[in-house]
Amino acid sequence: IGIGMGGFIDGILLHQILQWHQMISAKLPPDTLLNKETNMFWDGIFHSFTWLTTALGIYLLWKVARERKSVLSNRIFAGSLLFGFGLFNVVEGIIGHHILVLHNVREISTNQSAWNFGFLGISLLLLAFGWMLVHKGRKDVRRKH
Numbered sequence: 001i002g003i004g005m006g007g008f009i010d011g012i013l014l015h016q017i018l019q020w021h022q023m024i025s026a027k028l029p030p031d032t033l034l035n036k037e038t039n040m041f042w043d044g045i046f047h048s049f050t051w052l053t054t055a056l057g058i059y060l061l062w063k064v065a066r067e068r069k070s071v072l073s074n075r076i077f078a079g080s081l082l083f084g085f086g087l088f089n090v091v092e093g094i095i096g097h098h099i100l101v102l103h104n105v106r107e108i109s110t111n112q113s114a115w116n117f118g119f120l121g122i123s124l125l126l127l128a129f130g131w132m133l134v135h136k137g138r139k140d141v142r143r144k145h
Helices: 002-017 033-067 074-099 112-144
Strands: none
Touching: 002 033, 002 074, 074 112
């Protein structure tokens, strides 16, 4: 669920609301109507992936919750969401920003690399904080049982 939600936050906030980039805006700058439409199409493919990932995560969570074999923990859930969000950002940042150069975090910038590496830094913090919450949540669960 965290991977999908991370994708939705990226797509909705950075692609649509702030319009800092689109899915392939480094390869195809959205400076013509055709380029903008092509970028919008690939944003739609991206959002389809994030929706499917989120739906799969909800299904898996529902399946585990129905079996009642696992102990539910707010810390583990929140930590897992943050970890998934960070994981999405790290993978997307490394592949999309640095290897394939599909887009930069902020296309219109005098220092695109700073934005790209800053994005990775924040993503690593999300991973670390998520991991910490999951670890503390597991300790809490062990103490209760």
